Amino acid sequence: MVIDELLGVTWMTAITLNGRGHITQWDDTAAELFGVGRLQALGRAPASLLRLPREHQGAFEPGLFGHVWCGACTLPRVDNGVLTEIGWWVYPIAVPAGGGPMDAGRGGDDMRVLVLAADLRRLREDGPAITLGDLPMPAADTAARRAAGVRLLRVEPALATPAAPGSTPFAGPFTARLAALLPALEPGAAEEIASQVLGLGCPAVSLGLTLRLPIVPHAERPAIPEPRRAAPEAPPPGAVPLPRREGNGGRPSGPAPHEPGPPPGRDGQEDRDGRDAAAVRESLAYLSEAGQQIGGSLDHLQAARKLAEVLVPRLADFASVELLERVVTDSAPPADDVDETTRMRRVAVVHNDDHGRWDDLVPEGESLQMPSEAPLVKAMRTGRPVHIPDVGPGHAAEFAASFGDRDLRPLFAGRALLIVPLIARGRVLGTFKLLRKPDRPGFGELDRAMVDELARRAALCIDNGRLYRREVQVAEELQHSMLPDDPPDVAGARVRYRYRPAGQAVNVGGDWFDAIPLPGCRLGIVVGDVMGHGLTSAAIMGQMRTAVRTLAAEDMRPARLLRQLDGLARRLGEDYLATCLYAVYDPVERTCTLSNAGHVPPVMVSAYGDSRVLGVPSGVPIGVGGEPFETVEVPVEDGSQLVLCTDGLLERRDRDIEQGLEELRTRLTGAAHDLDDTCDSLLDALAASTPADDIAIVAVGFDGIPxxxxxxxxxxxxxxxxxxxxxxxxxxxxxxxxxxxxxxxxxxxxxxxxxxxxxxxxxxxxxxxxxxxxxxxxxxxxxxxxxxxxxxxxxxxxxxxxxxxxxxxxxxxxxxxxxxxxxxxxxxxxxxxxx
Missing domain, CATH: 3.30.565.10 (Histidine kinase-like ATPase, C-terminal domain)
Structure with a gap:
């Protein structure tokens, strides 16, 4: 990365020194990097100003000004001691005549030093790792620079030879960016300074990215060269088995029997190189595709199933995945120790034998308890795969005995066996075992490396699925624990409600509802929706519901109850925002009193089946404050119904809330007397199969007291x-x-x-x-x-x-x-x- 790119991703400053080694230019960026203000820095030597490591104390000695050098070190800021990683490039330059402010403190010496300093910590955070080391630089006298104890950063060799301005593509951008770092100069001065820097070598950072690939390189060659002629197109992943591998690091031991051997000489070597490169590309494509299939679901059991499916027939003829019982059933963290008492469950079986051959002998869903000497337990306890290239009759009988009275010897005898543990975040989740038919060779090094890579990916996906399922369970349990149980049995009214959570745990919201018996045989009905989603919204919902029940016991009028709830929400915090509708039904007076805080209005259905949206003032949400709430009293007749809901029932991608409210009113026209049928029909007609938001419905039948x-x-x-x-x-x-x-x-x-x-x-x-x-x-x-x-x-x-x-x-x-x-x-x- 040359300076033209470096300036765009990290902080860089230009510092100038005079002939005595004192600072003459120090900008705001330098002050931020080193923690020293401009007035404190000007006129001082860097070694006395900065808290340099001991090996870097002589880095800015005037005796080194005849040499070009660059280095990097970690040093604490002067003001607060916070460690920062700085790289610098030091250039001896001659200040042009009439150079302007750079002449300050010149002292009659034409030689100046330009120091370009960059914040390497930001490169580590925002990009690939920076490789630092004593790298040779094609400039003068590296011995003097090594004597100064400076670790070197790389300077681009192509730019390390003297060059005239404009002879390199970096000259134009570099000059413009350098001029922006330097103080005001006379016309042409920046170009002259830039030409001197470019002539000595353009500063650059050596960037490197390390990837771990499950590929075993050839012992005789450090890398696989690209073939000179096109290699045959690799088959798609999973279409055909791998070429036969027999020892020698998992590499092909020779040509296929039906292919002619390569001719001797250079052309034969190139053919082998081309086949090797094609095999590597095909293996990487297979790993990529298999990883995507395994990680395509948040269900841990589905991830285990996909693991078995991608392994057969590509790497094995039989694959079964066994997970710990507690990982399968309750998504709890697996035990730290695994022994013969640990129960497991077979969650996936895939093979390419005759249909149904192993389905009865090794069924999916079977609970297992293996003896301590079983290879499966050994693999989990040691964390290492167990590989048997050829399972003999003795081993086959021993393995089959672990499964009870079923004769599984034909499954193991004469086959290559590989048992691999599934480990994620230091915990064992289970194992999977692979078998190859006798007509296929054993698992070579490349095969085992690929299986090991898939095992790591699958284990992480299974563990992520387990954690996600646990998060869903916690959110749903928290939400359901805060919602009411069965509707209350009150005189003069019937209450039914329905609740459907969001389709995903991340969308779990704060919808709440309640029916509260009040003094005087009256009934309080509340429905609300906390803004936002997640566990926080569910917890706020619980507090809101408790507060409404407490305030309702004081027999407040609806508007006063909402004012009290609003004040409580504002005292609790800024995130306590919710819509709420509160209604009180009096079965003796046959009235319904309502007040609204930004919630969707309810729908009233008369005893004759007519429906209308009640004109309740919308109000502002709870927690906003500053606005009054109004109370509306509506006379109700016996046999009428009131339906309240949250916006999750009304709003979908294909309709807004207003359209949903009108559709709700239409469907309630002529509603049946049975409130359960009313609620169920609304969910079936208006709710999505996997709603993006929680849905709450409260239906109240007004019967009155005679x-x-x-x-x-x-x-x-x-x-x-x-x-x-x-x-x-x-x-x-x-x-x-x-x-x-x-x-x-x-x-x-x-x-x-x-x-x-x-x-x-x-x-x-x-x-x-x-x-x-x-x-x-x-x-x-x-x-x-x-x-x-x-x-x-x-x-x-x-x-x-x-x-x-x-x-x-x-x-x-x-x-x-x-x-x-x-x-x-x-x-x-x-x-x-x-x-």
Missing amino acids: KGDVAVWERLEPRPSTVPWVRAQVAGRLAGWGLASLADTVELLVSELVTNAFVHGAGTIGLRLIKGGNLLCEVYDDGTDLPRLRTAEATDESGRGLQLVSHLAARWGTHRAGRGKVVWFEHSLPGHRPR
């Missing part, structure tokens, strides 16, 4: 005589509902709550009984102080009422109403379990 199951007493007088009157009214209503057996307990609980409202409440008092899944009793008053459960001492005159309620009721609680508060309890109905 008016005859609700009893209300309003504007009760706050006087003692009201309590027995209320008890009598409650007892009568329970008898009318066929719940007279509950009268004693319920009357006692009602009297405690009404008395508590008289004593500690304020304003008007109301009472409501609702017979739904349980018996619900609510007592209203205009007071703002919420009662709390406390322990009453023996001498206390109050505090026992709520203790009694807590012991006798299935559930109880308090919440604030639009004005005042509500204290409520639930009592289980006969034959019903408390929710």
